[in-house]
Amino acid sequence: MYAWPFAPQRSVVTSGAALGYWRSLLPVLALLxxxxxxxxxxxxxxxxxxxxxxxxxRILAHGGELYTxxxxxxxxxxxxxxxxxxxxxxxxxxxxxxxxxxxxxLTTAVLLAALARRRWGDTAGRTAGVLYLLISxxxxxxxxxxxxxxxxxxxxxxxxxxxxxxxRWAAAGVAVxxxxxxxxxxxxxxLPVLWLCGPAWGSLLRVGLGAVLxxxxxxxxxxxxxxxxxxxxxxxxxxxxxxxxxHVLARGLANTAILAVACAALLPALLRAWRTTRAQEAxxxxxxxxxxxxxxxxxxxxxxxYLQLIPSLALLxxAALRSAPRARRxxxxxxxxxxxxxxxxxxxxAPRPELTHAQRLAAAVTxxxxxxxxxxxxxxxxxxxxxxxxxxxxxYLTAGLLTNYSGGRDGPQVGERYAMRGAWxxxxxxxxxxxxxxxxxDSRGKPYAPDRIRPLRLLLAGYEQVAVxxxxxxxxxxx
Numbered sequence: 001m002y003a004w005p006f007a008p009q010r011s012v013v014t015s016g017a018a019l020g021y022w023r024s025l026l027p028v029l030a031l032l033x034x035x036x037x038x039x040x041x042x043x044x045x046x047x048x049x050x051x052x053x054x055x056x057x058r059i060l061a062h063g064g065e066l067y068t069x070x071x072x073x074x075x076x077x078x079x080x081x082x083x084x085x086x087x088x089x090x091x092x093x094x095x096x097x098x099x100x101x102x103x104x105x106l107t108t109a110v111l112l113a114a115l116a117r118r119r120w121g122d123t124a125g126r127t128a129g130v131l132y133l134l135i136s137x138x139x140x141x142x143x144x145x146x147x148x149x150x151x152x153x154x155x156x157x158x159x160x161x162x163x164x165x166x167x168r169w170a171a172a173g174v175a176v177x178x179x180x181x182x183x184x185x186x187x188x189x190x191l192p193v194l195w196l197c198g199p200a201w202g203s204l205l206r207v208g209l210g211a212v213l214x215x216x217x218x219x220x221x222x223x224x225x226x227x228x229x230x231x232x233x234x235x236x237x238x239x240x241x242x243x244x245x246x247h248v249l250a251r252g253l254a255n256t257a258i259l260a261v262a263c264a265a266l267l268p269a270l271l272r273a274w275r276t277t278r279a280q281e282a283x284x285x286x287x288x289x290x291x292x293x294x295x296x297x298x299x300x301x302x303x304x305x306y307l308q309l310i311p312s313l314a315l316l317x318x319a320a321l322r323s324a325p326r327a328r329r330x331x332x333x334x335x336x337x338x339x340x341x342x343x344x345x346x347x348x349x350a351p352r353p354e355l356t357h358a359q360r361l362a363a364a365v366t367x368x369x370x371x372x373x374x375x376x377x378x379x380x381x382x383x384x385x386x387x388x389x390x391x392x393x394x395x396y397l398t399a400g401l402l403t404n405y406s407g408g409r410d411g412p413q414v415g416e417r418y419a420m421r422g423a424w425x426x427x428x429x430x431x432x433x434x435x436x437x438x439x440x441x442d443s444r445g446k447p448y449a450p451d452r453i454r455p456l457r458l459l460l461a462g463y464e465q466v467a468v469x470x471x472x473x474x475x476x477x478x479x
Contacts, residue, residue: 039347051383067226138262173210379442
């Protein structure tokens with residue numbers, strides 16, 4: 001068999017020793033995964049992604065179809081997870097999906113620990129699992145604690161590397177496909193998987209077929225043409241940051257700095273590892289670089305994108321620390337734990353003004369509509385639909401899909417002409433068939449405000465302003 005030149009060395013572990021090892025380590029990782037996710041249970045919602053997913057899941061539960069009656073630029077795996085969680089535990093709260101997020105983080109930590117133990121021994125396995133969970137909260141809490149796409153993507157990426165490390169190529173490909181189905185950038189893990197595979201055509205074919213299988217199945221279970229459009233071909237304008245360069249650059253630098261604080265005690269070891277182990281651990285460095293490329297893809301640099309970096313960072317830090325004196329390893333882990341505690345405190349205590357706004361707005365919507373009424377929320381906070389328990393009047397849950405506004409973009413590429421292809425004709429048809437009882441203009445001076453969007457001004461001509469809530473204007477349809 002061809003030996004790929006940079007294939008890492010593996011240690012041999014007996015099954016009896018493995019059983020005792022995991023009996024002692026799994027409870028520790030489970031406790032740590034739970035503790036690091038405790039802030040996620042402290043608030044009903046953390047960011048608009050959770051709101052979007054919650055609304056999608058409710059629509060799907062009532063017979064809706066992805067990419068037809070409700071749309072997003074994301075693959076279907078996480079909406080399906082939300083739908084399943086709501087079916088089991090109800091859709092009134094996100095507790096069920098937050099429990100799934102704990103399990104996802106635990107699974108990722110276990111896979112990383114198993115990978116590190118196979119390569120470097122028992123101590124390295126424990127270190128990798130613990131370090132991953134400690135730095136997994138090292139971002140703004142709305143990014144680290146939300147039960148959103150990246151959290152459910154990471155177990156798939158870790159599984160892909162675990163399978164590739166064991167030469168299980170078909171399973172590695174399936175894991176890559178599942179990572180893509182959680183979020184498109186999860187497919188970046190294919191690069192280190194192919195590196196481990198090497199130039200063996202049979203293995204490459206198994207990886208490719210494995211990756212294609214779940215993606216093809218998901219396309220067939222939804223609308224194939226809609227799946228391709230919404231997940232691959234339809235988001236070209238979204239990737240541009242023309243006119244928002246400084247805003248996007250500042251966000252990228254800020255989120256990089258926040259993650260650097262969480263990893264501060266590990267950075268010296270990582271720098272040493274780059275100088276000394278990049279040949280031996282080439283697959284892990286390639287994983288990190290591919291993940292960094294995925295973070296940059298789309299040119300938005302949202303904080304939750306950075307979660308994709310953490311598994312490879314944890315493994316590389318483990319590789320760097322394994323040859324360090326025990327005292328140094330202990331200090332690095334203790335300092336990382338202290339940083340973790342700071343981020344957890346931030347998550348428990350930080351105010352969430354946008355959540356308060358959404359709750360007030362939802363109360364106003366509930367007071368002015370009946371349970372069967374449809375509502376059009378013109379804004380970027382779809383969670384208001386979920387909080388108000390009112391059905392959307394359209395498949396487009398945010399103004400972003402109709403104007404290309406996203407992430408604070410305030411440049412020239414915002415407006416009706418930059419909408420997803422066919423979106424406005426579809427919206428007009430939906431609103432003509434079933435006009436919303438209430439239209440909420442939650443633009444609050446943003447570039448997609450009605451005075452800049454002619455079709456919305458025409459729609460509001462048939463409505464009467466009845467209230468203003470925290471800057472959001474409520475319009476009721478005239479009888």
